[in-house]
Amino acid sequence: MKKLASPSRAAIPLAALAALFATPAFAQAPKIDPADTAWMIAASALVLMMTIPGLALFYAGMVRKKNVLATMAQSVTAVIIVSLLWAIVGYSLAFTGDGPWIGWFDRLLLRDMGLDSVSALAKTIPESLFMFYQATFAIVTVALVAGSVADRIKFSAFVWFCVLWLLFVYVPISHWVWGGGWLGTMGILDFAGGTVVHLNAGIAGIVAALVLGARRGYPHENLAPYDLSMAVVGTALLWVGWFGFNGGSALASGSRATMAILATHLAACTGALVWMLAEWATRGKPSVLGMISGVIAGLGTITPASGYVLPWHAVVIGGLAGLICFWACTKLKQRLGYDDSLDVFGIHGVGGALGTFLAGVFAVGALSISPEAPNGLQGLLEGNAGQLRIQLIGIAATIAWSGIVTWIILKVIGALVGLRVSDEAERIGLDITQHGEAVQ
Numbered sequence: 001m002k003k004l005a006s007p008s009r010a011a012i013p014l015a016a017l018a019a020l021f022a023t024p025a026f027a028q029a030p031k032i033d034p035a036d037t038a039w040m041i042a043a044s045a046l047v048l049m050m051t052i053p054g055l056a057l058f059y060a061g062m063v064r065k066k067n068v069l070a071t072m073a074q075s076v077t078a079v080i081i082v083s084l085l086w087a088i089v090g091y092s093l094a095f096t097g098d099g100p101w102i103g104w105f106d107r108l109l110l111r112d113m114g115l116d117s118v119s120a121l122a123k124t125i126p127e128s129l130f131m132f133y134q135a136t137f138a139i140v141t142v143a144l145v146a147g148s149v150a151d152r153i154k155f156s157a158f159v160w161f162c163v164l165w166l167l168f169v170y171v172p173i174s175h176w177v178w179g180g181g182w183l184g185t186m187g188i189l190d191f192a193g194g195t196v197v198h199l200n201a202g203i204a205g206i207v208a209a210l211v212l213g214a215r216r217g218y219p220h221e222n223l224a225p226y227d228l229s230m231a232v233v234g235t236a237l238l239w240v241g242w243f244g245f246n247g248g249s250a251l252a253s254g255s256r257a258t259m260a261i262l263a264t265h266l267a268a269c270t271g272a273l274v275w276m277l278a279e280w281a282t283r284g285k286p287s288v289l290g291m292i293s294g295v296i297a298g299l300g301t302i303t304p305a306s307g308y309v310l311p312w313h314a315v316v317i318g319g320l321a322g323l324i325c326f327w328a329c330t331k332l333k334q335r336l337g338y339d340d341s342l343d344v345f346g347i348h349g350v351g352g353a354l355g356t357f358l359a360g361v362f363a364v365g366a367l368s369i370s371p372e373a374p375n376g377l378q379g380l381l382e383g384n385a386g387q388l389r390i391q392l393i394g395i396a397a398t399i400a401w402s403g404i405v406t407w408i409i410l411k412v413i414g415a416l417v418g419l420r421v422s423d424e425a426e427r428i429g430l431d432i433t434q435h436g437e438a439v440q
Helices: 011-021 034-060 065-095 127-149 155-178 182-186 194-212 228-250 255-283 288-305 311-336 344-362 386-416 423-428 430-435
Strands: none
Touching: 034 065, 034 127, 034 228, 065 127, 065 155, 065 430, 127 155, 127 194, 127 228, 127 344, 155 182, 155 194, 155 386, 155 430, 182 386, 194 288, 194 344, 194 386, 228 255, 228 288, 255 288, 255 311, 288 311, 288 344, 311 344, 344 386, 423 430
């Protein structure tokens, strides 16, 4: 048998030295990044600001004086109830487990969530921060629905609505799209909430408006806004907060977040410009209410596409939002005769569906890279017509689930506590009859 060669004396100390400084072949644990964490803390604060004071002022400025405090109370109530329910069970059902329809109870009461815990969806920030950021989305979505039934819903009914609608409508759809559910697996493009937030709230809003019925005197009495200056301030807060809404959905600081913010701003400007011009052409004067409505239409419509498109795409999307949402809030609303008090369906519902569809048209593969789609998801302009089919499935599923389950929830609440205040309470105003206070 051939004798094996012995290692040289020089090779032995060199090998020992190499072994001493070698890096162990262990899988590296996710590392929390301070820059990403700082940005997401700021983004979470911005999105929370969208509800209070942003949406509270925006909505309160557009109702009558006798309902200002009641309208603000609904936004505050959404923050309180949704925050607690999200921490108790909502986050766990939306973002844990791998079931196609709903998550599991892995994070019930946020158990096992430590200082260094990270989510599979956001590995560079603490999971507690990711949980809170997602809570702010749930909050604003529930609060949006209140705009459709302003001036007439019982406060007790709205409290029940916050609980049931969050758990049975928002949580499942959030899981479908973002939490590992069937729509996300299919490859739907919804960067920051075209389906989960805007279309979902818009459909729930029109269902609620139809179930409760029109306000007393609609459309014959003067139901003009109490103070549009409040609504303008609310719009400004929503506009700035939307940078955290869309930019924060990158879940990290960097170029994708900044591109989403730029797209968001350009779409808002274009939406406002087109709405203003459309109103000028059809009514002879551009109203302040129309301008701020155009801003919100542009913001809502760009949301699902904001992280996937180029700046010029955002301008086109914002322009289409201004035109189509203007039509929905004027011509379509008049033709169908429904009383959606603050046009939640016309702006958020129509805008959410439009933006989700247009994400499938304009998505740039290089911008849509994610852990679920490492090669990116292209839209129609890059030759992927199949993406439009996925987007349409997501739109249809959101409309069906939100519409049907919202109707059931409202019927249950109606049987338990009643939905609508009495005619006398509506005449006096919800501030006095529901809260015992009034704006002086």
